Amino acid sequence: MHCSYFAAERCRSCALMEQPYDEQLAAKQSHVARALDDRGDLAWLPPLVSRESGFRNKAKMVVGGTAAQPMLGILDAAGRGVDLQDCGLYTPAIHACFPVLADFISRAGLTPYDVPGRTGELKYLIVTESPDGELMLRFVLRSQESVSRIRKHLPELLAALPQLEVVSVNLHPEHKATVEGEREIVLTAQETLRMRVNGLDMYLRPQSFFQTNTEVAAALYRRARDWVTELAPASVWDLYCGVGGFALHCAAPGRDVLGIEISPEAIASAELSAREAGLEGLDFRVGDATAFAVGARQAPELVIVNPPRRGLGDELSRWLEASSVRQVIYSSCHSGSLARDLAAMPSLRPRRARLLDMFPQTRHYEVLTLLERA
Incomplete structure (x- = not known):
């Protein structure tokens, strides 16, 4: 992709603008593999590519x-x-x-x-x-x-x-x-702005968060849904659930899915989506993810986490390590914080992962990882 702003040095935000896209992907794959301490027992799905331009929503x-x-x-x-x-x-x-x-x-x-x-x-x-x-x-x-x-x-x-x-x-x-x-x-x-993704209507209020690359976000939710369907847990928590993307995709008859998010506006949007879709077994609550987990009386079988760039932090990571949770699906936009969190919960080993190129032309990316208790 050629950018006249980059060439004229008026904007250098896209640090990889002059690098061929296949080389960008290879470098990102290598970087995240090192961050996850891949010892050969981690199954990688092929990287999900994005359009090189015209992708930011x-x-x-x-x-x-x-x-x-x-x-x-x-x-x-x-x-x-x-x-x-x-x-x-x-x-x-x-x-x-x-x-x-x-x-x-x-x-x-x-x-x-x-x-x-x-x-x-x-x-x-x-x-x-x-x-x-x-x-x-x-x-x-x-x-x-x-x-x-x-x-x-x-x-x-x-x-x-x-x-x-x-x-x-x-x-x-x-x-x-x-x-x-x-x-x-x-x-x-x-x-609210209706965000129709994978046949589900999600609703974005002015101060709510949504991924900036709609096509890649849709693939991210589908991959998480497929893993949850295969594992078939009876109970799921979606921590940092935002407007409910992961929770809504993972809802199924006989499964209890609970979404936790600090933003009341995001929770209101998630509840609206669940009602309109007629999904049962979904519960959304306003709260801090760490405080909720640490104070809960019982842990679910599977936890989905999609934290901000700073990651889960020590307290939530240690709680997951000591809990009875069998699997964690971790969606991360920062491999450094992901690596720190993984180090704090060594019994939850990465088993499957996929790089999703949410941000072409930059060094940033999303990685979805399935952790299973050793």
Whole structure:
């Protein structure tokens, strides 16, 4: 894949941009094999490849420049905006909406936030596309000062982007290196974006998490579902369940599946999906994964974990090691934290694994591993 931004050194985020894709995959496979301490008894499925471009279903665009001439992209080393509207990683639908959004910023008079000067209002635009081509748009603002203008001009934006289903404002008053704040103001009647994956409807609210590569995410859920079907556990926990992707895919008659997630919005979405699909035996609860597991009276037969990049941590890893859990399906986006967690639970040995290339052109990837008690 050729990228003019990379060649001009305007953006170097995709560190592997000039490396052939097959070499990227081979290097990632070698890296994760070392992290899992593959001693020859680990069965590897072939790596799951991704499209090299047009695969990202979510864009987090820094807004720079001025209201009259906004730039959508990233910040440079000096904290100034670099326009990346022609970035080839995003889906065609997201790519096509950038000029419309830039025009909206100008018409609504939204002043981009100047990081060095700490002035202005609009920090980010976050755009997400569903598998059906519908869009969610979030304006990350410093304050509520611009909300009335966004409301005033919103009908024009909805007319220009008829696929836009959910629009919200996120308030992020602090000057800090995070993308969003805690408070969300939904501006449309619809509050959730339907993410149809493998025949299941999942629902994404503005502050909920979903994998950025829909096709690879669908394959990730199918692989976990196939392993659970083969193992046929009577009870499953899905820790860090998010909007319920793994739990919903693993539901089956006679099986109790419990999903735990810290985000109330994500749990509300998971419960909606379960109701609409008519799935029985599913229970979703708001809570911290580690606190829930450590405080539970009884462990399930199988646990699915999909932690953030920092991994499970020592306490949850030690709990799994000492528990009666027979199998763990571990979905990881960081092989370093995965290796640390595996070292803390030596009796749960990796038996099967698959690299899923969720993030082409970068060194990042997802790996799904089946651990069985020795």
